[in-house]
Amino acid sequence: xxxxxxxxxxxxxxxxxxxxxxxxxxxxxxxxxxxxxxxxxxxxxxxxxxxxxxxxxxxxxxxxxxxxxxxxxxxxxxxxxxxxxxxxxxxxxxxxxxxxxxxxxxxxxxxxxxxxxxxxxxxxxxxxxxxxxxxxxxxxxxxxxxxxxxxxxxxxxxxxxxxxxxxxxxxxxxxxxxxxxxxxxxxxxxxxxxxxxxxxxxxxxxxxxxxxxxxxxxxxxxxxxxxxxxxxxxxxxxxxxxxxxxxxxxxxxxxxxxxxxxxxxxxxxxxxxxxxxxxxxxxxxxxxxxxxxxxxxxxxxxxxxxxxxxxxxxxxxxxxxxxxxxxxxxxxxxxxxxxxxxxxxxxxxxxxxxxxxxxxxxxxxxxxxxxxxxxxxxxxxxxxxxxxxxxxxxxxxxxxxxxxxxxxxxxxxxxxxxxxxxxxxxxxxxxxxxxxxxxxxxxxxxxxxxxxxxxxxxxxxxxxxxxxxxxxxxxxxxxxxxxxxxxxxxxxxxxxxxxxxxxxxxxxxxxxxxxxxxxxxxxxxxxxxxxxxxxxxxxxxxxxxxxxxxxxxxxxxxxxxxxxxxxxxxxxxxxxxxxxxxxxxxxxxxxxxxxxxxxxxxxxxxxxxxxxxxxxxxxxxxxxxxxxxxxxxxxxxxxxxxxxxxxxxxxxxxxxxxxxxxxxxxxxxxxxxxxxxxxxxxxxxxxxxxxxxxxxxxxxxxxxxxxxxxxxxxxxxxxxxxxxxxxxxxxxxxx
Amino acid sequence: xxxxxxxxxxxxxxxxxxxxxxxxxxxxxxxxxxxxxxxxxxxxxxxxxxxxxxxxxxxxxxxxxxxxxxxxxx
Numbered sequence: 001x002x003x004x005x006x007x008x009x010x011x012x013x014x015x016x017x018x019x020x021x022x023x024x025x026x027x028x029x030x031x032x033x034x035x036x037x038x039x040x041x042x043x044x045x046x047x048x049x050x051x052x053x054x055x056x057x058x059x060x061x062x063x064x065x066x067x068x069x070x071x072x073x074x075x076x077x078x079x080x081x082x083x084x085x086x087x088x089x090x091x092x093x094x095x096x097x098x099x100x101x102x103x104x105x106x107x108x109x110x111x112x113x114x115x116x117x118x119x120x121x122x123x124x125x126x127x128x129x130x131x132x133x134x135x136x137x138x139x140x141x142x143x144x145x146x147x148x149x150x151x152x153x154x155x156x157x158x159x160x161x162x163x164x165x166x167x168x169x170x171x172x173x174x175x176x177x178x179x180x181x182x183x184x185x186x187x188x189x190x191x192x193x194x195x196x197x198x199x200x201x202x203x204x205x206x207x208x209x210x211x212x213x214x215x216x217x218x219x220x221x222x223x224x225x226x227x228x229x230x231x232x233x234x235x236x237x238x239x240x241x242x243x244x245x246x247x248x249x250x251x252x253x254x255x256x257x258x259x260x261x262x263x264x265x266x267x268x269x270x271x272x273x274x275x276x277x278x279x280x281x282x283x284x285x286x287x288x289x290x291x292x293x294x295x296x297x298x299x300x301x302x303x304x305x306x307x308x309x310x311x312x313x314x315x316x317x318x319x320x321x322x323x324x325x326x327x328x329x330x331x332x333x334x335x336x337x338x339x340x341x342x343x344x345x346x347x348x349x350x351x352x353x354x355x356x357x358x359x360x361x362x363x364x365x366x367x368x369x370x371x372x373x374x375x376x377x378x379x380x381x382x383x384x385x386x387x388x389x390x391x392x393x394x395x396x397x398x399x400x401x402x403x404x405x406x407x408x409x410x411x412x413x414x415x416x417x418x419x420x421x422x423x424x425x426x427x428x429x430x431x432x433x434x435x436x437x438x439x440x441x442x443x444x445x446x447x448x449x450x451x452x453x454x455x456x457x458x459x460x461x462x463x464x465x466x467x468x469x470x471x472x473x474x475x476x477x478x479x480x481x482x483x484x485x486x487x488x489x490x491x492x493x494x495x496x497x498x499x500x501x502x503x504x505x506x507x508x509x510x511x512x513x514x515x516x517x518x519x520x521x522x523x524x525x526x527x528x529x530x531x532x533x534x535x536x537x538x539x540x541x542x543x544x545x546x547x548x549x550x551x552x553x554x555x556x557x558x559x560x561x562x563x564x565x566x567x568x569x570x571x572x573x574x575x576x577x578x579x580x581x582x583x584x585x586x587x588x589x590x591x592x593x594x595x596x597x598x599x600x601x602x603x604x605x606x607x608x609x610x611x612x613x614x615x616x617x618x619x620x621x622x623x624x625x626x627x628x629x630x631x632x633x634x635x636x637x638x639x640x641x642x643x644x645x646x647x648x649x650x651x652x653x654x655x656x657x658x659x660x661x662x663x664x665x666x667x668x669x670x671x672x673x674x675x676x677x678x679x680x681x682x683x684x685x686x687x688x689x690x691x692x693x694x695x696x697x698x699x700x701x702x703x704x705x706x707x708x709x710x711x712x713x714x715x716x717x718x719x720x721x722x723x724x725x726x727x728x729x730x731x732x733x734x735x
Numbered sequence: 736x737x738x739x740x741x742x743x744x745x746x747x748x749x750x751x752x753x754x755x756x757x758x759x760x761x762x763x764x765x766x767x768x769x770x771x772x773x774x775x776x777x778x779x780x781x782x783x784x785x786x787x788x789x790x791x792x793x794x795x796x797x798x799x800x801x802x803x804x805x806x807x808x809x
Contacts, residue, residue: 396784
């Protein structure tokens, strides 16, 4: 046996559970610092955090979070994780201790979950968080009295300020040493003999490995099954026999006008309400600060105006604020690439290092400014409690489109860049809501499309006269077009591919709080790290692959061409006494253009021509589209190379604009007519010409299935729309 | 007995019964809104089509289309 496996067998596992908005994450970060790892729960894309924690007498234990939940009962796969994680149902392992975080100011409702955990017979410690806020809400909570009633250790803490953590850790260590201290046996028990019989019958159908020989646990899981299973649930790994018996008992109960859900839930709440006066003293609630703030922020007119202003700030920061940073990163990597290439002998290797590897790393890191900024804003919006208000303000609008209210911020950030926007879909609980948002965000006009639009609009509308105005109008039209298509796509996909049960909007509006800055920073860091490590490797590999596609094969003909160029140079020099450097440059640019045309990518462009011709595009545009797959703005520099103008320099872009105006087809007619430019812009608006988007969707969904679907549906949409624009335009007599 | 969205802003009542699909009823009950529990309408968002409620000191949001499935005694 290796040391690693022995250690894994002896490491104790501690799960942190609790209602949403109880400061679970804050407690997790306070206990463990920034040493956590992040993984996924098996089978679903819900993040799971792990971190080591030193506990006296137990060495290092492993702390892991359980998704925030009001109850263990479940309907979706995401909700099912809570019961799997705390009870250790397949495929998750059973924890040795559960810490349940409770919002002290809403004790009774939070204790509902605690009662369920006690029923399961799990060694338990209750952390009474936000105990400092009891006074301002006119309540006092007696932790000792509560401990007596529940029979498990209850420790008041203030996670955000680190108060009570020593006592909490001591209680955790004690229960780990003597699990009986945290396992008091049932508190509330189903009293009604009919319900007892229901539970007993259902318990007989539970798999043996769920029960693990524990009768209490069997009864608790039987109640869980009665409360969770029905025809409409999406739960996994439920034996058919269990489903059948639950359906039978529910039908029997209904026939005698009993409501099993209500009996179970009311039983627990009655137990809690009957004892609440023993540990909780309340005076009439005062008007809280949150209430006063909400009078403004949720005001029908003023609240909406403030919301729009806030979103403008977020958007502006993402769009313009990140720009200088992005520019620096790009310059840095261009410089680094040139420097490292200069150290190597000129040739293939230097080219690979400069344009493949270094450029690849740069193309990953270039996303970081926007990711960091977006997660800074998301952290603030979540931690302050404003995100729940966004859902409240926007629910109706988003619902018509089939989107979750929380999809608003990711959709908005899609105008800057789809990559951080897709990472931000994590703020939604349900996989279906996340997927739908991921599938439509890449349709929003991101900043990488702007250079392409700039080039094509310049080719369409001459400068001078009403030119700038028409150009602006066209650009605005492209934004409007992409927005309308994205919203329509959401409405269609949400009703077809991602059709799911309608979920009631039952959200909690948490009180406003000051953000816990270490947690916000921790999340920014963690998201960036995950992006660089997981999506970044895919992007790097794609960059190198793109480089190879456009550089190979190194045709022997090219060398002949180079020789020819050199000869031409010498001849020219001899005849005109002209500037030799300019002549060499010209020869090099021609070689580059020829090389690109001969490369695999170039041949692919040729091969694609029959597909592209109905859209009015030629094979050179085809090469540009292939190059743009690395990032949309690369279209501009690829086209510059295709036309033998050289890439990268500003003057080349001016030259490229002029070139587009004079480029002709084989029959001598103009290629870049306004109609072709428009069709090309529509193609760029709708196609998924972005490997980074696909890489990040792969990371977030855990398979290539959804990125493939995304690429396929957007490409088809783009082709059909461009076809309609070009052929329709021609039919109407435009050129 | 009236529907929850017939209550004026700030008006309170006691829950009588819940209608609608099982997931909705179960979720509301698990949040502590059971027959007999006091519930107050805090405010409503006309544009959002959402109601803000106070139940057991917690603030919950419910869609107006779902709030009409909740019956209360003012």
